[in-house]
Amino acid sequence: MLIGLCGGICAGKHAIAEYLIENQGFQLLELAGNRQSESPDSGDELRLQASEIRKKEPQSPEFTFQDAESLLDFATKRWQERWVTTDIADANILDRFLLRPFFLLVSVDAPVSLRWKRFADRCWRRQLDPPDLEKFVLWNDHNLYDKDIGRVYLTDKAQVRLFNSSSSLGELHSALESLNLADEQRLRPSWDQYFMQLASLAAQRSNCMKRRVGCVLVRESRVISTGYNGTPRHLQNCNQGGCPRCNRGDGGGVGLSTCLCLHAEENALLEAGRERIREGAILYCDTCPCLTCTVKIAQVGISEVVYSQGYNMDSDSAAILQQAGVRLRQFHPPSNGLIYLQASGTPIGVQEIETQEIETQEIETQD
Numbered sequence: 001m002l003i004g005l006c007g008g009i010c011a012g013k014h015a016i017a018e019y020l021i022e023n024q025g026f027q028l029l030e031l032a033g034n035r036q037s038e039s040p041d042s043g044d045e046l047r048l049q050a051s052e053i054r055k056k057e058p059q060s061p062e063f064t065f066q067d068a069e070s071l072l073d074f075a076t077k078r079w080q081e082r083w084v085t086t087d088i089a090d091a092n093i094l095d096r097f098l099l100r101p102f103f104l105l106v107s108v109d110a111p112v113s114l115r116w117k118r119f120a121d122r123c124w125r126r127q128l129d130p131p132d133l134e135k136f137v138l139w140n141d142h143n144l145y146d147k148d149i150g151r152v153y154l155t156d157k158a159q160v161r162l163f164n165s166s167s168s169l170g171e172l173h174s175a176l177e178s179l180n181l182a183d184e185q186r187l188r189p190s191w192d193q194y195f196m197q198l199a200s201l202a203a204q205r206s207n208c209m210k211r212r213v214g215c216v217l218v219r220e221s222r223v224i225s226t227g228y229n230g231t232p233r234h235l236q237n238c239n240q241g242g243c244p245r246c247n248r249g250d251g252g253g254v255g256l257s258t259c260l261c262l263h264a265e266e267n268a269l270l271e272a273g274r275e276r277i278r279e280g281a282i283l284y285c286d287t288c289p290c291l292t293c294t295v296k297i298a299q300v301g302i303s304e305v306v307y308s309q310g311y312n313m314d315s316d317s318a319a320i321l322q323q324a325g326v327r328l329r330q331f332h333p334p335s336n337g338l339i340y341l342q343a344s345g346t347p348i349g350v351q352e353i354e355t356q357e358i359e360t361q362e363i364e365t366q367d
């Protein structure tokens, strides 16, 4: 695999590259002369300082390339080995890299005040005068947001986004160890992940005022049908007033029998038709099915239900499915939100924090 690291000045991309090289068998691929383009062409002492504090042993020439295209060709022929680069600095080049299935873009960010401190520390160590905070901020803004340099465009495309607020290398290393960036599953989603993401995509088409839910029916790893919740066809959409009950905003469970919205699971089951739902069919749903969907799922002969988020009647649904001989399994897609590299050594994704909070609150009903 090839990991590309991008991020702001002193966010920690070089420290992460060094960790991968020293601990996980990665080798560094470099672009000749990239150290100059690393900094904006402001021509002031900051640029000189930046290149000065990054000065180190020159790389072996076989891993240094004249252009990004030859670096990418090199890695393509040896993709089963582990490579890392911090030298992707151009949006067009990045797009070429992102086409390759062995490439993972990782962005690294950190608070600007912390990055300034890191930069100043390095200056002191080299007996250079560090810039003041304002100067550093202006330089940083230029580096990230300048139309021509466009580093923020790079970080926006990252498949993994790290927030490196660690205060020491030891802290960073232990967080990276538990994160295991080299896990090849990051390159390609598993079937569970793939179908759950499709279910979440379907949920975005929901028009029900109460809650977005999406569902995908699968057999032998092939999609049979998809569904999301909302009013039936030819009726006005729920979010345009189609279901008076959902639009009254009553609490969960109130007036259920007057609701005109079909659930995501119902829509997926109706769309597939019983003929196509045979032994081995799996229902993926981003929310655990409610009771009325559960009995339908049991009746049409679904073999397994996989859900990601809990709902307010999970144990009742689970009991019914168990009686009906339908397996029920919860699957949490891996977090691709911002991952905090923390002192505890357990990087916590923002999504996971949010999920924990949601689970302790009362969950709004789907109906």
Ligand SMILES: [Zn+2]
Binding pocket: 207, 208, 209, 210, 230, 231, 238, 243, 246, 261, 367
């Ligand atoms: Zn509705």
Ligand SMILES: [Zn+2]
Binding pocket: 238, 243, 244, 245, 246, 247, 258, 259, 260, 261, 367
């Ligand atoms: Zn309704």
Ligand SMILES: [Zn+2]
Binding pocket: 263, 264, 265, 289, 290, 291, 292, 293, 294, 366
């Ligand atoms: Zn339901």
